[in-house]
Amino acid sequence: MSYKLKLGFVAAIALAAQALQAAAADSITIAEWGGASQAADRAAFFEPFTKETGIKVVDDVWQGDLSTILSQVQTKSYKWSLVRGETALVKRGCEQGILEKFDASIVGTAKDYLPGAFEPCGVAYATFSTNIAYNADKLKDNPPTSVKDFFDLKKYPGKRGIRRDPRYAIELALLADGVAAKDLYKVMRTPEGIDRAFKKLDTIKDQVVWWESGSQPPQLLADGEVTMSTVWGNRIVAARKDGKNLQILWDYPGLDYDWFIMPKASPDAANGMKFIKFISEPKNAAKLSEVAPFGPVLKAAIPLVGKEYADSLPTSPKNSKNAFAFDSEFYADNQEDLLVRLTNWLQK
């Protein structure tokens, strides 16, 4: 190698290294699921928080892979101060001992939250819904009215989008097959119940488009690739704001909480707790519901949500008339096994 080449090489490395010098003064990094829900948190929480405290919020995207949190804790090299997760992840992570426990002086006690929204390793802050959605331009003459229509290929020909995950797919099949919402998990705890769900899914099997990322179904619906799809409700509301005429079917929505969790022994704990304290203020918590259709979880925040927003929330009396809540205990036991069964069923 010539001298010049060597010099150039060293200079290139030095330049690249310099470009990497990120000014990470006082900041926390929060990992979320991307897309509309992350944009909502940014508007409702991150920006006001930075304005009030001067602490910058860097956001990142993750896919619910607990192994990344595990390795951060094991290696003590933390990249995320806080992470947004669903109930099953909170429980799983807590059991694996990789999550920080929150102090009552900051988050309050179980009494302050909706039932089931209090866990030692997480702070619930939003209720989100899993729904069926459809393209209202394409189905404007006879919009679907019940989950049964999702399985009615005669009345509503065309493909169906379903998340490649047992969650909601199994519930949806059983509800459409006539199981009452209150018996849902009783039925699902029996092998016959699961068989029944797959039998119902058999009826639409060759019409299903499987999605994995939450941003796919609005796209699939807007492009007309599917007639109906399971969706995360808030993504549809966001797509409507972008001018797409997509509609949510409020029949048997599945409700779950969104939580903030903190990798154990995080060095950002102090600033992270400041953020948790900020979002646990009822007036701040209520803000999220005005930015995006997430229901409040803090009881004190419920009356603070403006009337004009309250009706569109997944937790409003109208929308949640026959809602059910995902049973995180059931999924902690059965998630992995149901995925194996789903894979097996897909291969047949």
Added chain:
Amino acid sequence: MVNTSLERASNLAVAVVSLLVLLFLIVPLLVAIPLSFNLEPYFTYPMPGYSLRWYAEIFGSSANGVAWHAAFANSLFIGLCACAVATVLGTMASFGLNREDVPFRGLVQGLLLSPLVVPVVVFATGSVYFFARLSLVGTYTGLIIAHALLGVPYVVITVTAALSGFDNNLYRAGVSLGATPLSVFRRVVLPLIAPGVASGAVFAFVVSWDEIIVTLFLAYPEQHTVPRRLWAGVNEQLSPVVIAASTILFIITLGLLFATEYLRRRNERLLGSA
């Protein structure tokens, strides 16, 4: 001859098929490029207008996820370091293995080339487990080590090939004239095999530059490279920014290919004249 017309027909068929296959190889790479200049965020032709807005987005700051320019800096930094490690160690090793009576040469060579054979996912998952213990997950060092390992076989192969055209008597002559082995290596051997070393180095860089699987498992947002950023883009929502970034990646790769082609020809000339 009797068979001439038949032969000509079969030759023509082979030519037509070959040209179609070559088109199949090249066209998909080119056809998406114009879309990165599309005014609107769609992927259909004809395009309503042209703009550089997606490229501007790459070099500006992006609201969502890791900034593209940071990803390019990461790719460059990690690629250069991995390339340096792989090239230095790989060249030394190839030279060592090229000497006479090396014990277990076959086994050693097999081990050095094993990163080429073992499926990358297995290495990626294995390294998450082991690197975590060494606190190397989510560090530049960890990624550089992993990428260097994946580049090593390419350096070993190209340098070994270059050495096969090298006359070991030159080395022996140098040593017998009183020079230290190291200076003989630097003054005699290295200049002669330099093109081989350089193309090995380019290979090692490209391996790192394109690597995604190990990066998926070992990198934290801070170290996200361009392929990692592309992965997020394709997984989440395909936008023209993704096409623009992959176009830049493609053009840089093309430049490197020209560079190695140049090196290869120079190598041929050098060996031919030696």
Added chain:
Amino acid sequence: MSATSFPAEAEQVLQPAQLHRAVKKSGRKRRLVSLALFGPLLAFVLVFFIFPILSFMALAFHNDEVKTGFPLTSQAIQSWNGIGTPSEQVFEALAQDLRESSNPEAVTIAAARLNFDVIGFRSLIVSTASGLRQAADATSKPAQEESVPDGFSIFGNATAEDSSQAAAGLGTPKQQLISIDPRWEETRYWAALKRGTWAVTPLYILAALDLRTADDGSIEWASPDRQIYLTLIGRTFFVSAIVTLISIALGFPVARFISTQPPSRANLFMFLVLVPLWTSILVRTTAWVVLLQGEGLLNDIIVKLGLSATRLPLIHNRFGVYVAMVHICLPFMVLPLYSVMKSVPSSYTRAAASLGAAPLRVFFKVYLPLVFPGVAAGALLVFIMGLGFYVTPALVGGPRDQMLSYFIAAAISRDLNWGLAAALSIILVVIVIVTLFVLRRFSSTAFTR
């Protein structure tokens, strides 16, 4: 590696004793220099590549969770003969492990491990532990019903699930545990617990082959609606084989064509082969997504040309996987083929033809045997590559097109199941190594009768 252990080579030099010794000495020194040159890289590869992979693979047999989580039970259960339920002492040990654990995290990790063996074991342990805690803490007040605003009562169903109603039931530890959860009467939970105390576990390797250990210790098939991995292994093999065959079919004419071109044009064509080879797999896969998707370019063309009235499903299915994988693998087929074909002098085939052999006969009897090493090398390369594919099927395939690598990655990132990921990795690597040996043997014996 000590240099002195290899004197045989030096002794072959038959010279007077003195010279012999000098040669031997210089040989040793030379070997040391060689070692100093390749040693660093060898150490680097061993420490950061071979060792991590091997220690990761060992996790497939790792079986410490139960022993750490339930130390007393693990000891006590050794005396159980595997029939019915174990003795009173084992129940007592379990109750003690659950009640007085100094390491509650170890208990939950053990519970997750047992849940992989027998589904539902996790919640059995969780509910038993909380039942025991309530029994011990008699003053604990039941969770009070809070009034909830209208429309929010739905969350009742998730939390009402509490099986510890009979927790306070007194009696022997056995009666107490069974009164908390009657599942403790079932043999299969205890059998799984005992399997959890074995020094090493076959659980993951068996699971990765759709097998399981029955309660009597024999090996049986997993239930038919849970068998996925043999199909997966077969698919991984099948997809690689198809991709290899297509690559041979497309690569052969291309390599043949380029090898007959004059050098300058051949260089240009080879450049066209090298460009995709050098382009990032992700860039190429992205390009295919843009081309193949429902609203993509290829569908635009198909509809505009009237080849099909509707847009065709070209992506997220096997077709997309084949197209994208062949595109990625083809250069690796063309390169070795080309280099072999270039070295076959055209005079051979011409000589055969002039001796009166028919063109097909010339091709099969003369040309093909001569270029076969190239075909074999290319096929080997493509097939081995194909077995490990991850990114492309993940992005352009559907749920029925994922290969082994996808499940290895998912087992870790989604399920945190290191044991299963390690077992699947072992299977993948074994397949690769066996293929390597078989195809090598085959390619070196075929055509050399």
